Amino acid sequence: MSVEGVEIAGPVTGRFSEVLTPEALGFVASLHRELDPVRRDFLRRRAEIQGRLDAGEQPDFQPGTRRIREDGTWRVPPVPADLQDRRVEITGPAEKKMIINALNSGARVFMADFEDANTPTWHNMVQGQVDLIDAVRRSIDFTSPEGKEYRLQDEVATLLVRPRGWHLEERHLLVDGNPVSASLFDFGLYFFHNARELLDSEKAPARGPYYYLAKLENHLEARLWNDAFNMAQDALGIPRGTIRATVLIETILEAFEMEEILYELRDHSSGLNAGRWDYLFSIIKKFRNRPDIVFPDRAQVTMTQPFYRAYTELLVKTCHRRDAHAIGGMAAFIPSRKDPEVNERALTKVREDKVRESNDGFDGTWVAHPDLVPVATEEFDRVLGDTPHQLDRRREEVDVSVDDLLNFKVPGEITEEGLRTNIAVGILYLESWLRGVGAAALFNLMEDTATSEISRSQVWQWVHHGASINGGPRITGELVRKWEEEELQRVEETIGAEAFGRGRFEEAKSLFEEVALSDEFEEFLTIPGYEHID
Numbered sequence: 001m002s003v004e005g006v007e008i009a010g011p012v013t014g015r016f017s018e019v020l021t022p023e024a025l026g027f028v029a030s031l032h033r034e035l036d037p038v039r040r041d042f043l044r045r046r047a048e049i050q051g052r053l054d055a056g057e058q059p060d061f062q063p064g065t066r067r068i069r070e071d072g073t074w075r076v077p078p079v080p081a082d083l084q085d086r087r088v089e090i091t092g093p094a095e096k097k098m099i100i101n102a103l104n105s106g107a108r109v110f111m112a113d114f115e116d117a118n119t120p121t122w123h124n125m126v127q128g129q130v131d132l133i134d135a136v137r138r139s140i141d142f143t144s145p146e147g148k149e150y151r152l153q154d155e156v157a158t159l160l161v162r163p164r165g166w167h168l169e170e171r172h173l174l175v176d177g178n179p180v181s182a183s184l185f186d187f188g189l190y191f192f193h194n195a196r197e198l199l200d201s202e203k204a205p206a207r208g209p210y211y212y213l214a215k216l217e218n219h220l221e222a223r224l225w226n227d228a229f230n231m232a233q234d235a236l237g238i239p240r241g242t243i244r245a246t247v248l249i250e251t252i253l254e255a256f257e258m259e260e261i262l263y264e265l266r267d268h269s270s271g272l273n274a275g276r277w278d279y280l281f282s283i284i285k286k287f288r289n290r291p292d293i294v295f296p297d298r299a300q301v302t303m304t305q306p307f308y309r310a311y312t313e314l315l316v317k318t319c320h321r322r323d324a325h326a327i328g329g330m331a332a333f334i335p336s337r338k339d340p341e342v343n344e345r346a347l348t349k350v351r352e353d354k355v356r357e358s359n360d361g362f363d364g365t366w367v368a369h370p371d372l373v374p375v376a377t378e379e380f381d382r383v384l385g386d387t388p389h390q391l392d393r394r395r396e397e398v399d400v401s402v403d404d405l406l407n408f409k410v411p412g413e414i415t416e417e418g419l420r421t422n423i424a425v426g427i428l429y430l431e432s433w434l435r436g437v438g439a440a441a442l443f444n445l446m447e448d449t450a451t452s453e454i455s456r457s458q459v460w461q462w463v464h465h466g467a468s469i470n471g472g473p474r475i476t477g478e479l480v481r482k483w484e485e486e487e488l489q490r491v492e493e494t495i496g497a498e499a500f501g502r503g504r505f506e507e508a509k510s511l512f513e514e515v516a517l518s519d520e521f522e523e524f525l526t527i528p529g530y531e532h533i534d
Contacts, residue, residue: 003029010122010172010534019129019189027235028188029175035228036181039166042221046167049217049253054289060402061256065219069259075323076262076269077241082158082207083109083270085388086325086364087380088373090157093118093438094128096142099135103156103205105370106377110157110205114186115164115214116278116449117368117439120526121533122172124436129189135159136194136204152205159205160246163187165215166224167524172534184228187211191232191243199242211245212273217253219260229268241267246327250275250450251282255311255405258318271325271363274312276303277332277450283307283408284457288521291465293408297418298454301410303329303356310404316361317395325389328357328365332445335371342444347375354379363389368439368446413470414462422455423480424487426516429455430525431508434532449526456516456525463517477517484509507532 003025012020053059061069068074089109092098102110112132118124134140135152136159142150163186164170169179170186195209213225229243245268247254247261254261262269280301287293295301303312312328319326331350336342350367354376357365367376384390425442429452432440440447461467462475473479488509492500511532515525522528 162212222264244270248275250278273327276329281453296412300412314400328362358383
């Protein structure tokens with residue numbers, strides 16, 4: 001049975017037909033037809049705003065929404081029972097083994113990621129939906145090539161899902177001849193197949209369809225998500241307000257509209273998250289043509305910098321004023337089970353990060369590896385005890401100004417090691433991404449699209465503004481290309497010529513140059529990258 005105006009342009013293999021049913025495709029198509037024109041208008045608006053920033057306009061709190069910020073009476077609805085305690089959340093791609101390990105990890109929440117930790121191949125996107133269907137019904141299992149079996153325990157984390165951002169499309173599903181919005185594809189399929197099961201089953205890993213929302217830039221884009229939620233709930237006869245969504249504040253423009261974003265989603269809101277890595281990328285991107293805003297090495301731009309402190313403290317204050325959860329950022333450090341010294345350094349860094357967040361009033365935090373769940377839990381237990389959150393800490397003393405949020409004076413320097421690391425991470429992550437693996441352990445850090453965006457955008461920024469290495473040469477395209485070859489030579493020597501030849505390193509290098517050395521800045525590396533997969 002076909003659906004009028006809907007065409008599947010990717011292979012339907014294995015259990016894909018269980019996901020891509022006529023009813024589900026019709027549901028997604030109806031969302032797309034109603035909402036995609038607005039989405040496209042918002043993308044055009046983003047380009048207009050970028051033009052104004054390039055002309056020197058500064059972001060500011062919006063005068064037209066002052067009444068929302070000044071009205072102290074409105075609140076988000078009470079948080080569902082299984083989202084009350086979010087002290088540690090683990091994230092990772094919506095992939096079978098990851099889903100099982102994360103749900104069993106001891107974290108309170110698992111975010112199954114179709115976005116930054118995922119390569120959006122057709123297989124990954126649809127198989128991920130298959131695996132989530134099984135996870136919701138607790139029938140998911142996995143046997144490794146070595147024969148190790150993985151199944152869900154009795155007690156598991158609460159499941160949330162992160163769809164792709166509004167800027168992306170799913171080219172393998174066409175509606176009326178055009179690619180469907182990737183956001184609505186991911187959201188719609190998960191909701192259609194699982195919303196009722198989540199609500200009705202006592203055993204499901206969540207008592208409702210819960211989401212994380214990525215890459216918003218303003219409250220109007222949050223309103224579009226709210227419209228999608230209402231339309232989806234109405235279509236399936238599910239009460240409005242059943243969906244709950246946490247918004248990642250990961251763009252600099254969002255930081256000026258936190259209250260408005262909560263307000264637009266207030267019937268569906270469960271909090272905000274400090275998406276720290278995309279936030280730094282967003283600052284570089286939005287002010288890319290400003291020679292006075294050039295950051296030092298990525299490793300030197302820590303969460304103790306004034307602009308980061310202003311952003312995170314304002315987030316906690318905003319959330320708690322509206323009875324919403326404030327969730328801290330990702331600990332990118334990953335432990336080593338083979339090197340005790342590396343392991344101790346990682347655990348120390350993570351502990352410092354989680355001490356700061358818990359003391360600042362955050363209700364929870366993110367980790368990317370199951371081995372980090374205990375240390376993060378320990379630090380939040382120290383502050384929370386048996387209390388599930390810190391919503392009563394209003395942080396009334398916090399007073400954040402426009403200048404505080406835009407204080408990008410970061411002490412530090414650009415070093416040879418910093419540039420080489422950005423080049424190596426940029427290429428190695430893209431090589432992994434091109435092979436379909438969107439979360440990669442590199443140099444004792446968990447790299448995803450967000451952190452890779454920092455690496456390539458810093459290289460673009462340094463080349464574009466003629467920055468120099470401290471005590472060394474000016475950073476040029478020629479220097480970057482020379483060091484690309486040297487870094488790839490090191491990789492080949494490390495893994496061997498045969499393994500190197502099986503990889504996609506040359507293609508990754510070409511893609512890295514496209515997004516790091518082109519005259520015009522590419523908004524997201526995933527957009528040209530999408531042309532290299534499937």
